[in-house]
Amino acid sequence: MKKVFVPPIKSQGIKTKLVPRIRQAVQSDENGKWVEPFMGTGVVGFNMRPKHALFVDSNPHIINFYQAINNGQITPAHARAYLENEGRLLAENGDEHYYRVRKRFNQTHAPLDFLFLSRAGFNGMIRFNQKGRFNVPFNHKPERFSPAYVTKVVNQVQYVFDLCRMNEYTFVCQDFRDTFEAVQANDFVYCDPPYMGRHVDYFSNWNAQDEEDLFQLLATCKSKFILSTWHSNQHRNNPAILSLEGKYHVVTHEHFYHVGARETNRKPVLEALVMNYHPSIYEPLHTGQYRQAALLETKAAYQQDKE
Ligand SMILES: C[S@@+](CC[C@H](N)C(=O)[O-])C[C@H]1O[C@@H](n2cnc3c(N)ncnc32)[C@H](O)[C@@H]1O
The missing domain is CATH 1.10.1020.10 (Adenine-specific Methyltransferase, Domain 2)
Incomplete structure (x- = not known):
């Protein structure tokens, strides 16, 4: 398996463990640009090594740091x-x-x-x-x-x-709603928004209206996209997943968050990748079968976390 590059900035929502899965699923055009409206640490985009990229976040400190490099x-x-x-x-x-x-x-x-x-x-x-x-x-x-x-x-x-010198990257601090205006048909968009009710802070105040706006922008997005979201945890399913499953290809992967200070706050979450295209590596699964499998995966992950 290809090595995953870990970026200099760390953060609680970092998707390092999902990079191999995302890499498999991405279908980008060399001539188009990688667009990442919620770059966070940048771990996903930097590992894709695109030739052209627009990296965006509403947190100015992340953007200042990468702009300075x-x-x-x-x-x-x-x-x-x-x-x-x-x-x-x-x-x-x-x-x-x-x-x-x-x-x-x-x-x-x-x-x-x-x-x-x-x-x-x-x-x-x-x-x-x-x-x-x-x-x-x-x-x-x-x-x-x-x-x-x-x-x-x-x-x-x-x-x-080195990546910045070999390629053409732009780092911008702005709201995701503005980023979608720059998307062209041959671009590839990777979206990893904050999960509602988690990691909320001054620069990451995510609410139902934001989620609705994002889903609307994705519905009319000109290019291919992957949306990272959560599928379920040991208590419940993400209510948004139901509507997304009807429209897009959804695959799940187990992922552990290390958010809280105490061990008890570190609950397993089943991550989902939502795509507006069919990635060749994933077999389509009947939704019912898929949900059942996803639930079992979550329970197993939770059990493992307790042991
Ligand atoms: C889940 S994190 C992204 C994590 C990233 N994929 C990684 O692996 O490091 C979500 C990011 O969205 C940013 N964000 C929150 N609200 C935003 C908004 N309205 N527009 C753009 N970025 C936003 C946050 O600052 C945060 O860096």
Whole structure:
């Protein structure tokens, strides 16, 4: 299996585990562009290595960080010097230094400080309070930035840096509704919106109206798309799945979220990929059979999580 590249920014909704499945299902045209209206960490699009891409998110800090790599303001060498210096200060001063950087970031929004917080914050979470301030606590690992760890993160920056130089990428901070206006017939859209009721924060305030607007835009989307959504958890099915199953091809994959601080908050979720085309690798399944199979998969995942 092809290796999955892990990006420099971390986040609780990261789709690293789904990349191989998404890669199998994508049917993109080399001449078209990859459009990702909810890029998050960028793990999906960066692993597709498109020639042309429009990466979008409503979180300006994600976009600033990748724009800085794209325009050469951040190079792998800058990232190394920065992480070595901040890592040394963290080792010497512990949480005092983490909170100093967090305060500085909330005043200046420096993209490298965002990288530092993403790697030294609790559980690699990205979360902002109601005033838009980053508020993730320290992960209590003052020795975090060992030489090997710094090299690992710098290599991740290098990967994105090289991709940006070999290809034509644009990073834009905007609402998904504006992104669909740029979609052409030979593009490919990958949508991974926030899941309603989960990971909600200042930049990710997802509600029923957003979901309805997104579904309407997808219904009239000019190009092929994949929508990532949740199918079910141990308590219930996603009510939206029923209407999507009627119109599109839906396949499910087990995926574990690591969101909450406590083990008990880490519930298994059955992920679904929804496509407006028939991906050749997946056999069509009768909906009834499919739902039954999906339910069994969820129960098995939940059981595994408890053990
Ligand atoms: C589930 S995450 C995407 C995760 C990404 N696929 C990954 O693997 O890292 C959803 C993203 O949508 C962004 N977002 C939330 N509301 C948005 C909106 N109205 N328009 C554009 N992006 C939005 C959030 O900032 C977040 O980064």
